[in-house]
Amino acid sequence: MSIRILAVDDSSTIRGLVSRALKQAGFEVYLACDGVEGVGTLPDADPHLIITDINMPKMDGFGLIESVRASAEYRSVPILVLTTESGTELKARARKCGATGWIVKPFEDDRLIAVIDKVLGR
Amino acid sequence: MSDMDEFLEMFFAECDELLEGVATGLRQMDSSEYEKETVHAVFRAVHSVKGGAAAFGLSDLVSFAHKFETVLDLVRSDALDPDPRLMAVLHRSSDCLADLVEAARKSIDPDHARREELLGELEKLIGVKDENENDDDVEFEPISIDLMSFDAPEVPESYRIFFEPNADLYRSGNDPVAIIRALDKLGETDITIDTARVPVLSEWDDSTPVLGWTVLLRTTASTAAIEDVFEFVEDCCKLEITALVAEQGDEGDGTAQTSSEDFPTVDVTAQQVQETTDDQAETVSTKAAFSPLAPTSANAGSEGRAVKSSETSSSATIRVSLDRVDKLMNMIGELVIKEAMLSQVIQTAGFAEDPEVKGGLESLRQLAGDIQESVMAIRAQPLKQVFQRMHRILREAAEATGKQVRLVTSGEQTEVDKTMIERLIDPLTHMIRNSVDHGLEDAITRKRNGKPQEGTVTLSAAHKSGRVQIEVSDNGCGINRARVRQIAEEKGLIAPGATLSPAEIDSLLFLPGFSSKSEVSALSGRGVGLDVVRREIMALGGRVMISSSEGKGTTFTITLPLTLAVLEGMLIQLNNQTMVLPITAVQETLRPEQSSLHGIGRSGRTLSNRDELIPIIDLGCIFGFREKPSASDEGVLIVVETDGHKRAAFQVDAIFDQRQVVIKSLEENYGRVPGVSAATILGDGKIALIIDPEEIVLSSHSDQGPEQMALTANG
Numbered sequence: 001m002s003i004r005i006l007a008v009d010d011s012s013t014i015r016g017l018v019s020r021a022l023k024q025a026g027f028e029v030y031l032a033c034d035g036v037e038g039v040g041t042l043p044d045a046d047p048h049l050i051i052t053d054i055n056m057p058k059m060d061g062f063g064l065i066e067s068v069r070a071s072a073e074y075r076s077v078p079i080l081v082l083t084t085e086s087g088t089e090l091k092a093r094a095r096k097c098g099a100t101g102w103i104v105k106p107f108e109d110d111r112l113i114a115v116i117d118k119v120l121g122r
Numbered sequence: 123m124s125d126m127d128e129f130l131e132m133f134f135a136e137c138d139e140l141l142e143g144v145a146t147g148l149r150q151m152d153s154s155e156y157e158k159e160t161v162h163a164v165f166r167a168v169h170s171v172k173g174g175a176a177a178f179g180l181s182d183l184v185s186f187a188h189k190f191e192t193v194l195d196l197v198r199s200d201a202l203d204p205d206p207r208l209m210a211v212l213h214r215s216s217d218c219l220a221d222l223v224e225a226a227r228k229s230i231d232p233d234h235a236r237r238e239e240l241l242g243e244l245e246k247l248i249g250v251k252d253e254n255e256n257d258d259d260v261e262f263e264p265i266s267i268d269l270m271s272f273d274a275p276e277v278p279e280s281y282r283i284f285f286e287p288n289a290d291l292y293r294s295g296n297d298p299v300a301i302i303r304a305l306d307k308l309g310e311t312d313i314t315i316d317t318a319r320v321p322v323l324s325e326w327d328d329s330t331p332v333l334g335w336t337v338l339l340r341t342t343a344s345t346a347a348i349e350d351v352f353e354f355v356e357d358c359c360k361l362e363i364t365a366l367v368a369e370q371g372d373e374g375d376g377t378a379q380t381s382s383e384d385f386p387t388v389d390v391t392a393q394q395v396q397e398t399t400d401d402q403a404e405t406v407s408t409k410a411a412f413s414p415l416a417p418t419s420a421n422a423g424s425e426g427r428a429v430k431s432s433e434t435s436s437s438a439t440i441r442v443s444l445d446r447v448d449k450l451m452n453m454i455g456e457l458v459i460k461e462a463m464l465s466q467v468i469q470t471a472g473f474a475e476d477p478e479v480k481g482g483l484e485s486l487r488q489l490a491g492d493i494q495e496s497v498m499a500i501r502a503q504p505l506k507q508v509f510q511r512m513h514r515i516l517r518e519a520a521e522a523t524g525k526q527v528r529l530v531t532s533g534e535q536t537e538v539d540k541t542m543i544e545r546l547i548d549p550l551t552h553m554i555r556n557s558v559d560h561g562l563e564d565a566i567t568r569k570r571n572g573k574p575q576e577g578t579v580t581l582s583a584a585h586k587s588g589r590v591q592i593e594v595s596d597n598g599c600g601i602n603r604a605r606v607r608q609i610a611e612e613k614g615l616i617a618p619g620a621t622l623s624p625a626e627i628d629s630l631l632f633l634p635g636f637s638s639k640s641e642v643s644a645l646s647g648r649g650v651g652l653d654v655v656r657r658e659i660m661a662l663g664g665r666v667m668i669s670s671s672e673g674k675g676t677t678f679t680i681t682l683p684l685t686l687a688v689l690e691g692m693l694i695q696l697n698n699q700t701m702v703l704p705i706t707a708v709q710e711t712l713r714p715e716q717s718s719l720h721g722i723g724r725s726g727r728t729l730s731n732r733d734e735l736i737p738i739i740d741l742g743c744i745f746g747f748r749e750k751p752s753a754s755d756e757g758v759l760i761v762v763e764t765d766g767h768k769r770a771a772f773q774v775d776a777i778f779d780q781r782q783v784v785i786k787s788l789e790e791n792y793g794r795v796p797g798v799s800a801a802t803i804l805g806d807g808k809i810a811l812i813i814d815p816e817e818i819v820l821s822s823h824s825d826q827g828p829e830q831m832a833l834t835a836n837g
Contacts, residue, residue, distance in 0.1 A: 010166065013133040013174040020129070053173075055166045069293070078295040084173045100295035101354035106176040118351065121300025 002028040003120065006045040008038035008064060009053040009082065014105070018051060018082070021109040027116075035059025039067050042074055049120060050079045051103075054090070062097045069098035078119045082107070126178075133174045135441060137223045140167040142510050144216045149513065151204050151212075161198040168194060171219065175226070182232055183222045189244040190215045202247060211243050217514050278309060278340050280366040281348060286316070286334035290358035302335060304351040309341025334360070444540065447500055451687050454494050455784035458688070461490050462781070462805030491782075498685050502537035505583050505592070508546050509534045512581055515551050519558035526565050526576040527558055533583035538590050539685050542662055546592075546682075549655040553594045553678050554579060556652065561596035561676050571673070573597070589706065590684060595677035601670040603627045610636060628668045632656045660816065662686065663704075663799070665764070686785065691802070691812065693779040694760070697747035700810045702783055702802055707815040709761040709769070711777060716755055727751070729771045731761055739822050740773040741813070744797055762815045770819045785812065796821075 005027045007018045015031050022029045030045035032038040036058040038050070050068065054061035061081055068074050078100040083090065091102060103115055116122075147164035150156045172187035193212070196202040204212070218240050225232035283305065287298050305311055316334035321327075339348070345363065352361055465474070465483050473479045509531045520527040538546075562568075562577035569575050583592045603624060610616045610630045622630075630636055634653040659666045664682035683689065683706070691702035710731075718730045719738075727738040738759065740751035752773065759771040783802035788795055788811075799814035 011136060011170040011174055013129060013136050014170075014177065016129050016132055017177055055169045057163065057166060069295075076292070076295055076297075078297070078300075084169065084176060095290070095294060095357065098294050105173050106179070118304050119296070119300060119354070121297060121303035 002026065003048045003122075004028045004030065004045055005049045005051060005116070006030040006032065006038065006041055006047040007051045007082075008032045008035065008056070008061070009051075010034055010056040011053070014053065014082070018112070021107075021112050022116075024109070025113045025116075035061065035064035035067070038064045042068070042071070047074075047077055049116060050077055051082050051116075052079060054081060054083045054094070062093065065094065065097040065099050080115060080119065130178055132441070133178060134223065134227045136174065137171055138507075140171050141216070141220045141223065142507065143167040144219070145510055145513060148209065148212050148216055152206075152209055158198070161194065161204075165191060165194040165198055168219065171223070180226045182237065183219075183226055186215075186222055186237055186241060187219060189241055189248065190219060193244050193247045196248065208247065211240070211247065213517060215240055215244060217517075220514075278342050281339045281341070281345075282362075282364045282366055283337045283339060283348065284334065284360070284362040284364075285337065285352075286360040287331050287355070288358050288360070289329060289331055291355050292331060294354075294358065296355050296358070298333070298335065301351055301355065302337060305337050305339055305348070308343040308347060308351070309339055311340075312338040314338075338366075442500075447497065447540075451497050451501070454490070454497055455687060455786075457490050458494065458782065458784055459803045459805070461486055463807060466805040494688065498539070498687070501540045501685075503540050503543050504535045504537050505543065505546075505590075506534040508543055508550060509581055509583075511547060512550060512554050515554050516558060516579060519555045523559055524564070525558060525562055527562060528576050528578050529554075529581060530578055531581045536583040536585060536590060538682060539687075541686055542682060545658065545662055549658045549680070550581075550592075550594065552652070552655050554581070557594060557596040557598070557676070557678075561598035563599050567599075586681070590682045592680040592682070593677055594680075595675055597675040600672040600674055600676055601628055601631070601668075603672075606630055606636075625669070628670055631668060632666065663689070665816070688782050689785055689802075689812065691781065691783045692760070692777060693781065693804075693810070694741075694758075694774040695776040695778060696742050696745060696774055699745075699747065700778075700804060700808065701741075701745075702810050702812045703760065703762075703772070703815060704799075704812065705780065707762040707764070709763050711758055711760045714755045714757075714759050714773075719755065729759060729761075731769075731771065734769065736761065736769045736771055737822060738771045738773055739818060741818070742773070742775070744818055762819065764816045764819045768819050770815075770822065772815070772818075783810075783812070 003026075005022055007015060007022065007029060008031075009015050009018065010033050012033075015033065019029045019031060030041055030047065032041045034056045035052075038052065039059070050064075052061040052064050056064075059067070061083075065079050065081075068077060068079060079098065081094045081099045081102040082105055083094075083102060084105045094102060101115060101119055103112055144164050144167045147160050147167070150160045151164070168187050168191045172184055172191060175183035175187060190212075193202065193208075193215075197204050197208070202208060218237060222232050222237065285298070285301070287296075291298070302311075302313060314336045316336065317332075319332040319334070321332070341348070345365070348363055349356075352359070355361075461483075465487075468474050468479060468483065512531070513529055516527055516529040557579045558577075562579070563571070563573075565575040568577065578597050580593070580595045580597075582595075583590060585591075606627055607616075607622070607630075610627075610633070611618050613635055615630060615633050615636055616622065631652045632655075634651065636651055636653065656666050659680055659682070662682055663686060664680055667679045667681075668676065669679070670676040689702075690705040692705050692708055694701050694703055712731075714729070720728045720730060720735065722728055722735075728735040729738050738751075740748075742748045743751050752775075757773055757775045758777050759773055760777070761769060761771050763769045783804075785800045786802055788798065788801050795811075797814055797818050798811045799817075800812045801809050802812055804810050
């Protein structure tokens with residue numbers, strides 16, 4: 001069974017890069033371009049892991065994390081925050097919302113996959 | 123193209139949209155009544171540029187976007203007030219960001235001085251507020267961490283790791299099993315689970331985690347690699363990592379000892395750990411005070427909706443190389459020609475009146491037309507992207523001239539062919555600069571004349587009777603006709619004292635060699651006159667007109683065809699040759715009647731039409747089919763009108779059809795042919811030249827006689 005990952009980012013470039021890296025590593029990839037769409041894609045993707053950007057229109061990454069954690073079905077799905085900021089304040093806020101971990105952009109494909117493997121215990 | 127290049131191209135395409143968003147947002151912020159969301163959107167756009175740029179290691183872009191974004195962040199948190207001075211810096215930063223993107227796209231060196239200057243201004247705005255954040259935030263060098271390659275000791279060492287998660291670990295989607303597995307990957311493990319705090323069932327409180335683990339790890343990995351396993355959970359668990367002194371052959375014993383001293387232990391397998399934690403995660407999250415999502419979204423298992431949402435994220439638009447669309451457009455051109463050929467063959471064969479053949483042909487024609495329109499729609503793009511750029515052009519022009527100018531745009535959504543969009547940038551840039559430089563007065567003069575100090579340049583677009591009309595107008599001083607006349611006389615463009623209507627004087631501006639104040643203006647001068655604008659617009663099959671009212675302003679009107687690929691043409695006959703006259707120029711056609719024909723001078727002939735005497739031009743002479751004009755009452759007269767409202771009557775042998783023709787450029791193969799704009803292929807496979815009425819009328823008006831441009835290429 002392939003592992004399904006939902007990646008949420010408003011930048012099509014980042015979506016493309018993430019998607020390429022994930023597909024190369026053999027994951028099944030679902031994409032959404034903001035928090036609202038991310039939440040909407042959950043039933044279809046039924047993800048094992050979510051990767052999300054923070055700064056997004058409509059619903060930002062914090063909102064997405066809170067929504068996922070508030071849902072009955074997906075609340076224990078690991079969520080990695082993909083962000084250009086590495087400030088401790090942001091990490092603290094992400095953690096408070098329920099983020100599992102974080103990856104600072106720009107990421108290297110290997111690093112991204114290593115973090116995913118770690119969080120999923122692969 | 124490598125994989126990465128493709129993403130880079132995608133990034134630049136995305137940047138275009140983002141930068142457009144930034145520019146639009148900033149303009150909205152110029153007025154005091156803007157919504158907070160506007161600042162957020164601008165911030166996000168700059169942030170996205172930064173994020174993407176970082177992925178490709180475009181450090182100039184990243185560091186600039188970072189400062190820009192920081193200032194925007196201060197604005198959105200109300201720490202900075204977007205007063206006109208700040209807005210000016212933001213606008214310039216937006217321009218600079220666009221330049222940096224462009225430089226990166228072309229792999230050229232950006233304007234470092236400008237970048238540095240703006241960085242300085244942005245830093246001033248940021249002031250002390252960002253000082254301590256800076257170092258922390260700008261970590262854009264990609265960090266490569268290979269978990270297995272930390273300075274690994276040769277000989278395996280043993281560690282005892284005690285790990286006790288608290289509720290936050292479970293709540294944040296972290297999984298103790300994953301962590302223990304990650305440790306297991308580092309080497310040999312011996313895992314003991316601590317069940318000491320598991321209460322009796324009656325006292326069970328499922329919001330408090332009760333499990334802890336002790337892992338004995340024998341590994342060649344470094345302490346850093348072990349700590350990295352706990353990267354995301356160090357703030358939500360009790361963690362102790364102790365390096366053990368290697369005890370040859372006896373390690374298991376010692377640890378078991380330690381464990382049993384601290385708490386009762388049970389040996390478990392990874393499978394058991396999995397089961398236990400699953401239970402615990404379940405109970406913890408059940409009890410946790412989270413309200414479930416609304417049932418609709420939580421249980422939205424309805425396939426249709428779900429599929430749709432994932433589709434919109436990936437396939438709402440696709441980017442297609444223009445070459446492919448052009449190829450399609452060319453093939454459709456061929457299809458139109460083949461269809462015409464087919465119908466001609468059918469006609470010749472005498473089947474044209476057969477109802478089935480007729481119906482079939484008709485629907486084929488319809489279909490070809492529909493396909494053509496659809497492809498044109500693919501190529502059509504809103505003028506918005508051109509108009510957006512003009513804001514910057516105007517700003518720079520205003521800065522260079524020291525005038526206060528505002529640009530008002532309307533009809534940005536008007537769509538024109540993609541090729542035209544690109545080729546409109548230069549002429550429009552020139553016209554905007556021209557308006558600011560020559561059209562508008564300086565603030566003092568304006569004030570003296572009772573006008574608002576700030577001048578206005580208006581850029582508008584609309585679809586008008588199958589063509590696109592773009593207007594550039596200013597509310598400046600209008601054209602100084604006496605001065606224009608003087609210059610034209612000095613430069614020998616017109617005879618001294620020639621009788622010219624105001625419209626004709628205005629049109630002098632478009633003459634090559636007329637560059638009114640190029641000597642004093644570095645901005646719109648540059649030795650390039652409006653004649654270049656006119657030539658470029660004409661190359662697009664368009665026309666430019668100018669109108670001006672003294673003291674009130676000047677308006678340039680550009681009309682363009684919707685496409686460069688096809689043209690509605692009138693098929694005419696000249697000495698057994700078929701030629702095509704663009705229908706847009708045609709006003710009326712008539713059979714000459716002796717009463718309306720008048721001779722002027724030795725060879726001049728005119729037609730009295732709509733209370734005006736207009737010259738008759740025999741196209742047969744123009745294109746060298748005959749030496750002397752045919753008698754005035756022979757053939758057909760086609761009254762044409764040009765941009766400058768100049769009219770003429772073209773004398774031709776016959777008119778026999780009106781149809782869409784596919785434009786084939788001649789210039790690639792033959793160079794520029796006077797009086798001819800392009801060629802087309804007719805239904806019978808023959809080539810017909812497309813006449814450029816504008817050029818013919820203009821040259822017949824100028825001193826150069828029409829005879830001089832006799833065409834020989836057509837043989």
